[in-house]
Amino acid sequence: MAHEWHRRLEARQLTFAVLAFVAVAIGGLVLLIPPYFLQGTITPLPGVKPYTALELEGRDIYVREGCYTCHSQQIRPFKTEVDRYGPYSLAGESVYDRPFQFGSRRTGPDLARVGGKYPDSWHWIHLRDPREIEPRSNMPRFDFLLEAPLDLSHTRKKLEVMRRLGTPYDDAEIEGAVASAQAQLAKLADGLRAGGMEISEIGGRSEGLAVIAYLQKLGTGIDWRSRGATEGRTADAR
Amino acid sequence: MAEAERAARVEYDMGVVRGFTIWALIWGAVGMAVGLMAAIQLAWPEANLGPIHFGRIRPIHTNAVIFGFTLGVIFAGSYYAVQRLCRVRMYSDALSKIHLWLWNAIIAAAAASLAAGHTAAKEYAELEWPLDLAVVVMWVIYGVNFFGTIAVRRVRSMYVALWFWMSTILTVAMLYVFNNLEFPVSAFKSYSIYSGVHDANIQWWYGHNAVGFVLTVPILGLMYYFLPKQVGRPIYSHRLSILHFWSLIFVYMWAGPHHLIYSPLPDWTQSLGTAFSIMLLLPSWGGMLNGFLTLRGAWDRVRTDPLLKMFVVGLTFYGMSTFEGPMMAIKTVNSLSHFTNWTIGHVHSGALGWVALTSFATLYYLVPRLWHTEMWSRRLVDAHFWTATLGIVLYVTPMWISGVTQGLMWRAVNPDGSLAYSFIESVAAIRIYDVLRVAGGAVFLSGVLMMIVNVALTIRRGSAAIPREAAPLAPAPAAGGR
Ligand code: HEM
Numbered sequence: 058m059a060h061e062w063h064r065r066l067e068a069r070q071l072t073f074a075v076l077a078f079v080a081v082a083i084g085g086l087v088l089l090i091p092p093y094f095l096q097g098t099i100t101p102l103p104g105v106k107p108y109t110a111l112e113l114e115g116r117d118i119y120v121r122e123g124c125y126t127c128h129s130q131q132i133r134p135f136k137t138e139v140d141r142y143g144p145y146s147l148a149g150e151s152v153y154d155r156p157f158q159f160g161s162r163r164t165g166p167d168l169a170r171v172g173g174k175y176p177d178s179w180h181w182i183h184l185r186d187p188r189e190i191e192p193r194s195n196m197p198r199f200d201f202l203l204e205a206p207l208d209l210s211h212t213r214k215k216l217e218v219m220r221r222l223g224t225p226y227d228d229a230e231i232e233g234a235v236a237s238a239q240a241q242l243a244k245l246a247d248g249l250r251a252g253g254m255e256i257s258e259i260g261g262r263s264e265g266l267a268v269i270a271y272l273q274k275l276g277t278g279i280d281w282r283s284r285g286a287t288e289g290r291t292a293d294a295r
Numbered sequence: 296m297a298e299a300e301r302a303a304r305v306e307y308d309m310g311v312v313r314g315f316t317i318w319a320l321i322w323g324a325v326g327m328a329v330g331l332m333a334a335i336q337l338a339w340p341e342a343n344l345g346p347i348h349f350g351r352i353r354p355i356h357t358n359a360v361i362f363g364f365t366l367g368v369i370f371a372g373s374y375y376a377v378q379r380l381c382r383v384r385m386y387s388d389a390l391s392k393i394h395l396w397l398w399n400a401i402i403a404a405a406a407a408s409l410a411a412g413h414t415a416a417k418e419y420a421e422l423e424w425p426l427d428l429a430v431v432v433m434w435v436i437y438g439v440n441f442f443g444t445i446a447v448r449r450v451r452s453m454y455v456a457l458w459f460w461m462s463t464i465l466t467v468a469m470l471y472v473f474n475n476l477e478f479p480v481s482a483f484k485s486y487s488i489y490s491g492v493h494d495a496n497i498q499w500w501y502g503h504n505a506v507g508f509v510l511t512v513p514i515l516g517l518m519y520y521f522l523p524k525q526v527g528r529p530i531y532s533h534r535l536s537i538l539h540f541w542s543l544i545f546v547y548m549w550a551g552p553h554h555l556i557y558s559p560l561p562d563w564t565q566s567l568g569t570a571f572s573i574m575l576l577l578p579s580w581g582g583m584l585n586g587f588l589t590l591r592g593a594w595d596r597v598r599t600d601p602l603l604k605m606f607v608v609g610l611t612f613y614g615m616s617t618f619e620g621p622m623m624a625i626k627t628v629n630s631l632s633h634f635t636n637w638t639i640g641h642v643h644s645g646a647l648g649w650v651a652l653t654s655f656a657t658l659y660y661l662v663p664r665l666w667h668t669e670m671w672s673r674r675l676v677d678a679h680f681w682t683a684t685l686g687i688v689l690y691v692t693p694m695w696i697s698g699v700t701q702g703l704m705w706r707a708v709n710p711d712g713s714l715a716y717s718f719i720e721s722v723a724a725i726r727i728y729d730v731l732r733v734a735g736g737a738v739f740l741s742g743v744l745m746m747i748v749n750v751a752l753t754i755r756r757g758s759a760a761i762p763r764e765a766a767p768l769a770p771a772p773a774a775g776g777r
């Protein structure tokens with residue numbers, strides 16, 4: 058019978074296992090290896106800068122709290138999507154993202170370009186209770202982030218690891234990581250207080266502020282808000 | 296004859312199978328209860344309690360049901376079957392025990408660490424690096440034990456179910472290691488060595504195949520062993536099994552980029568992903584048909600045997616989700632379905648319909664044989680079947696409607712070309728479906744609780760201690776005729 062050869066294979070576990078492994082490995086090799094070697098050719102866009110120490114800490118909290126389970130950060134090249142969220146996402150924008158945060162769900166809106174959309178105080182209130190701003194929202198309250206002091210004990214190490222992996226931080230940025238984070242926190246807190254918000258001492262150096270710093274950075278690698286959403290792009294490109 | 300006598304004297308290790316059976320049920324109930332919690336939080340945000348909010352709950356749900364429940368059933372079923380198919384005891388009792396307890400420790404630690412917010416944020420690969428290492432050790436133990444048993448087997452041919460489990464062990468090892476390469480910052484935090492688009496590419500090569508080689512391939516292994524056993528006749532076609540196996544495992548690995556359609560990933564990879572996803576329909580349906588046709592001539596029994604009902608409805612959902620999946624991989628369809636609850640509907644028609652029903656049937660097959668008695672109540676098994684089916688319909692239908700609603704609202708425009716709906720209007724529009732899903736999930740979970748009661752009472756009535764177990768009198772259902 059035609060499958061006699063296979064009968065023989067069924068008696069030989071080692072050959073069988075090797076063949077099965079080869080069968081699954083091929084697809085992976087084709088899909089992963091060429092793009093990996095293209096990695097060098099994906100360069101950051103001119104305006105895309107590594108995260109500051111505080112933004113990186115904020116990003117890690119964003120990851121820790123699973124914001125990505127509800128929010129994507131990947132705008133697709135459709136007119137409606139560009140109109141809603143801004144210019145579609147480009148490969149050169151996520152080069153410093155470890156892990157990537159494209160997401161697979163939009164229980165909430167895309168956040169790829171939320172930076173600059175709202176003032177810091179909006180985010181503060183929204184994190185405290187999203188329903189204060191939007192009664193129909195089902196986003197959880199993240200008020201506890203606004204009362205948790207930001208832990209800076211690993212900040213320097215984080216930047217070091219990022220540099221090892223390829224993010225171009227210089228020595229001064231690594232040396233001054235903690236100081237820079239503290240300075241950015243103080244600036245954010247002062248701004249909020251100046252706007253009339255009541256921010257406690259802990260609130261002024263809280264995890265929530267780090268998250269806000271990160272949110273305000275998102276998608277600002279290209280300067281699109283001042284130019285208008287779709288200018289200079291074929292929005293419905295594909 | 297001497298050979299047969301020796302085979303009859305084999306003492307299989309059923310202790311490890313009993314362990315995995317019980318723990319799979321426990322993790323199943325926990326994981327689904329947490330899923331229900333997640334569903335409640337989406338419908339009623341007040342149910343988010345400080346740090347115990349949806350963002351942390353959801354990964355606990357997925358990890359508990361996939362790596363607790365589903366893997367537990369796979370371990371139980373494959374340990375049971377491999378000894379019988381090879382006519383030998385497990386290669387190493389010590390490894391079996393370590394495997395069982397290390398796995399339990401990992402799942403418990405995973406739940407605790409995810410609740411504490413330690414996560415790598417890649418779906419189905421959330422665990423941080425110390426747990427990743429433990430998972431690798433656990434998997435190697437399973438691999439050595441399983442392949443070791445096969446290597447010392449006393450049956451010449453390896454039956455098809457074994458192929459599926461062997462390829463699972465090899466493939467998951469490869470996927471898991473490469474996707475989780477990360478650089479530690481501290482004991483609880485690491486950064487992926489890949490970034491941005493490459494990280495996404497590797498993640499969905501892993502993510503899709505985690506679906507493939509945890510929620511599909513090893514479950515097919517269960518189907519290939521336990522369905523013929525329950526029907527009492529060999530699998531329909533050996534030739535179809537061969538075709539099914541090789542084409543399925545080969546094609547699966549190319550389909551990952553269908554999770555990244557319209558992303559910044561290079562276009563050619565997306566197109567390959569779509570093309571291979573469509574091809575995947577053929578081997579998937581080949582396997583489904585092989586299962587269905589095994590029942591030919593026995594369909595009257597499907598009406599009365601709750602286990603066969605579970606297998607049949609499971610295979611039906613397998614056919615449905617492997618039809619739906621390729622459709623969703625087509626760019627135009629994906630542009631609507633991606634990011635919406637349609638994906639959630641697809642996931643749970645596969646996860647509840649195919650994975651869970653097939654798993655329930657497998658466990659119901661095992662329990663009376665492991666504790667040497669009848670099920671405490673056969674009517675309760677039947678009730679579980681109907682409850683589960685109702686739960687699936689109540690869960691999946693609202694998700695489909697809600698997904699299409701979201702997709703259409705996001706792209707709707709006014710005559711002047713401006714967007715017709717704000718985002719929050721789409722949130723408000725689907726709320727009713729979120730509530731219905733809670734009902735569906737609760738019904739489905741109540742079926743699992745029935746099962747736990749039934750199994751517990753069966754165990755109390757039965758006894759594990761039959762010192763030596765006879766080998767099956769009839770040869771295991773090896774290959775079919777054609
Ligand atoms: C009582 C039963 C269950 C309930 C109520 C439930 C509920 C949920 C909920 C609410 C989500 C989040 C959906 C979202 O993000 O909008 C989810 C996601 C998920 N569930 Fe379940 N679930 C149940 C059973 C299962 C089972 C048995 C499995 C697998 C064997 C499973 C696998 C998954 C997966 C893989 C996801 C993530 C989907 C994605 O990322 O697209 N669930 N579930």
Ligand code: HEM
Pocket residue numbers: 161418506510511550553554555572573575576579613616617618619620621622623624625629632633634638641642644645646649650
């Ligand atoms: C021929 C077979 C299949 C194909 C081609 C397929 C294709 C797809 C596609 C296109 C998506 C949507 C990706 C996106 O837009 O984000 C998806 C999601 C998913 N599918 Fe399937 N599917 C198949 C079978 C299955 C089966 C049997 C299961 C078993 C439970 C399953 C589980 C999932 C899960 C868990 C996701 C969600 C992943 C995530 O976003 O987290 N699929 N599938």
